[in-house]
Amino acid sequence: MKIRFGYVSTAITLWDASPSKTLTFTRYQQLSKQERDEKLLELTKLNLSHTLRMLYFNLAHEIELYRLSSSLVPLATHPEVFWDFVTPFKKEWQEIGELIKRHQLRVSFHPNQFTLFTSPQTKITDNAVIDMEYHYRMFEAMGVEDRGMMNIHIGGAYGDKVGTIVRFHENLKRLPPHIKRSMTLENDDKTYNAEETLLACEKETVPFVFDYHHHIANPCETPLEKLLPRIVQTWDHVDLLPKVHISSPKGEKEFRSHADFVDLEFIMPFVKMVKELGQDVDFMIEAKAKDQATLKLVEDMSKVRGFKRVRGAAIEIK
Numbered sequence: 134m135k136i137r138f139g140y141v142s143t144a145i146t147l148w149d150a151s152p153s154k155t156l157t158f159t160r161y162q163q164l165s166k167q168e169r170d171e172k173l174l175e176l177t178k179l180n181l182s183h184t185l186r187m188l189y190f191n192l193a194h195e196i197e198l199y200r201l202s203s204s205l206v207p208l209a210t211h212p213e214v215f216w217d218f219v220t221p222f223k224k225e226w227q228e229i230g231e232l233i234k235r236h237q238l239r240v241s242f243h244p245n246q247f248t249l250f251t252s253p254q255t256k257i258t259d260n261a262v263i264d265m266e267y268h269y270r271m272f273e274a275m276g277v278e279d280r281g282m283m284n285i286h287i288g289g290a291y292g293d294k295v296g297t298i299v300r301f302h303e304n305l306k307r308l309p310p311h312i313k314r315s316m317t318l319e320n321d322d323k324t325y326n327a328e329e330t331l332l333a334c335e336k337e338t339v340p341f342v343f344d345y346h347h348h349i350a351n352p353c354e355t356p357l358e359k360l361l362p363r364i365v366q367t368w369d370h371v372d373l374l375p376k377v378h379i380s381s382p383k384g385e386k387e388f389r390s391h392a393d394f395v396d397l398e399f400i401m402p403f404v405k406m407v408k409e410l411g412q413d414v415d416f417m418i419e420a421k422a423k424d425q426a427t428l429k430l431v432e433d434m435s436k437v438r439g440f441k442r443v444r445g446a447a448i449e450i451k
Contacts, residue, residue, distance in 0.1 A: 135413045136404075137374075138431055138446040139198020139239070144190045144424040152183040153204035158211055173207055177218055180205045181225040188232050194428065195445030198239045198376075198415050201281075203268065210260070210267050219274045230275030239373065239415060241317075242268045242283045250304040251288035251297050258304045269312045282373070284317045284342050287325040287333060294325070298333065305337060317342045319378065321351060322389045327360055328353035334367045341367040344378035345403045346419070350389050358406055365412050375412065377403075379430075380419040393421040395430045397437075404434075408450050 143151050154176045161169055184205065191199055208214040219226065233240055248264045249257055265283060272278040290297050305313070319342045320330040327348045334341040341364050348357065368375045381399040383390035395418060407414055420426035427446060435442035443449045 134408060134411050134450050135443070136407075136448045136450070137197050137415045138418060138427050139196055139200065139415065140418050140423045140427040141200045142202045142423070144187050145422065146424055147186060147190055150183045150186050152180045152187065152202040154179050154207070155204055156207040158208060158214070161208060161214065173216060174221060176207050177205065177222060178225065181222060181229065184229055185225075185232070188229065188238070190424070191238070192236055194424070195447070196424070196427065197237070197446065198417060200241050200243055200417060201271070203242055203244055205271060206267070210263050219270065223274075226271075226274035227276065230277050233275065233277050240277065240281050241417075242271070242281065244268055244283060244285055246286065248285050249288035250308070251291065251301045252304075253291065253300065258307055262307050265308060265312050265316070269315060272315065278315065280373075282315055282317050282340070284319055286319050286321050287330060290324045294329070298325070298329070301333065302336065313339070317376070319344050320347050322347040323351055326351045326353040327357070328355050331360060331363055331367070335363070338370060339367070340371055340373070340375075342376050342378060345400060346378070346380040346382065346391070357403075361406060361410055365410065374415050376415045376417060378419050379416045391419050391421055394426045395420050397430065397433045
């Protein structure tokens with residue numbers, strides 16, 4: 134079996150390469166019309182340029198997984214700003230997309246924690262739909278809407294897990310079908326655990342992005358070994374390998390926080406489960422040291438007997 138590794142948003146090895154340069158609405162209001170337009174264009178162009186730098190960095194290190202920044206376009210979903218962020222940058226979006234397609238890179242987005250379909254407030258659901266449409270529009274601009282996926286959490290339980298999950302399924306009907314097809318769900322470290330998230334994924338025919346760290350922080354009654362085959366099956370209807378989020382705790386007192394690097398000992402029980410299943414899988418590394426944590430984990434894992442590094446960011450396990 135084979136594991137590929139990737140990281141989130143910014144290669145910290147590169148100098149000043151953040152693809153998330155932003156503009157607050159307060160600052161935006163202080164600018165003239167011309168200054169506003171110029172600032173939005175300037176920052177978006179810079180973010181797209183830095184994204185391209187990241188992709189070339191990934192290619193040089195044979196990193197085939199990458200989570201794009203959700204903040205590529207400043208104020209893209211603000212109700213008082215909504216602007217055309219595609220037309221002025223058609224060339225840049227297409228250049229990024231061509232690189233992704235040519236090298237068969239796996240890319241994704243992870244909309245923020247406010248993108249929820251569990252809220253009793255209609256406005257929250259409206260905003261969630263707008264945010265998902267924004268992410269999908271970026272995929273379209275790149276020409277990768279057929280392969281890019283957007284990952285979200287079920288959300289808060291509002292004091293009633295059962296009633297809220299019913300509302301989640303109802304609110305999700307508001308999401309256009311073509312966008313829902315690009316959606317994945319992830320288990321949470323405090324509310325909906327792996328088993329509860331899996332049930333939602335099976336009901337909605339949505340792939341499940343399993344987060345091992347979250348599972349340890351918020352376990353379920355059914356053993357993970359029994360859930361894993363079903364988790365894998367949620368990916369059967371898409372042409373992608375199952376994806377897993379990997380991180381380790383910052384410490385006992387900050388167990389839910391991500392450490393700078395990934396502790397191999399912490400994740401090995403899960404790696405062994407996947408090995409027993411014989412399932413190829415993609416690991417998205419959620420660590421503060423980003424690309425450095427990813428490559429270090431690959432190196433650490435390659436030293437384990439039976440684990441062989443076959444690419445810059447890929448391990449084969451026998």
